[in-house]
Amino acid sequence: MPQAPVAINLADRLAQFSDLWSQKKVADLNDYEVKLAKLKGEFVWHTHEDTDELFLVISGRLTIQLRDGDVVLGPGELFVVPRGVEHCPVADEETAILLLEPAGTLNTGDAGGPRTKAAEVLD
Template sequence: MTGDVVDLAQKFGGFSDHWRPRVAAQLNGQDVRLVKMQGVFPWHSHAEAEEMFLVWKGRFRVEFRDRVETLEPGQFIVVPRGVEHRTAADEEAEVMIFEPSEVINTGDAPTSDFTAPSGQTI
């Protein structure tokens, strides 16, 4: 994966399930994960890591306990470590996530159908 050109349209076209991030690249202990989202994800936080969400296609929101941020294609947000949040998309959105490789997508939330297998690549 390192040193190879990544075609995002091709990579996103390679899967159809929601809430199951795929690792498209790794750098400096970080994953570049691709995920399709639709619906509402559980509330959670990551005590030891920030997360960056970059919208590739669709409309996506990050809900915090005190506000909601809606993102359009080409926009991103960084969720600070330890901050409770949930993500949501009324219609399918394609999003890139940048976070440490060891981060579990559901953070401190109980294991559920939303908990993705780790290290799944595309």
């Protein structure tokens, strides 16, 4: 097996970083990546034309703004933004999330710009 058979504790992994809006990969699932991130404030409106994107809130509160209305997620709540649907995450308080999407999916999707950042591997 490419990785040692040990559990990935999400709280422990979240304690390993503090930078906001920076996705940290903790596991691979086929050609998908399981990533963690800490968010506070508002991101940028963007679209992923080629993929759905799963958000699961671990702590805090995340609002995923959509052009049709907002989806508000607390701990233990998830939402899948369908491909092609413009969205903009915003968090009033610091919020920890798990993201799941294909490897190489850019955080800013089609929008690009200064907040674009590739995922980092969290060992």
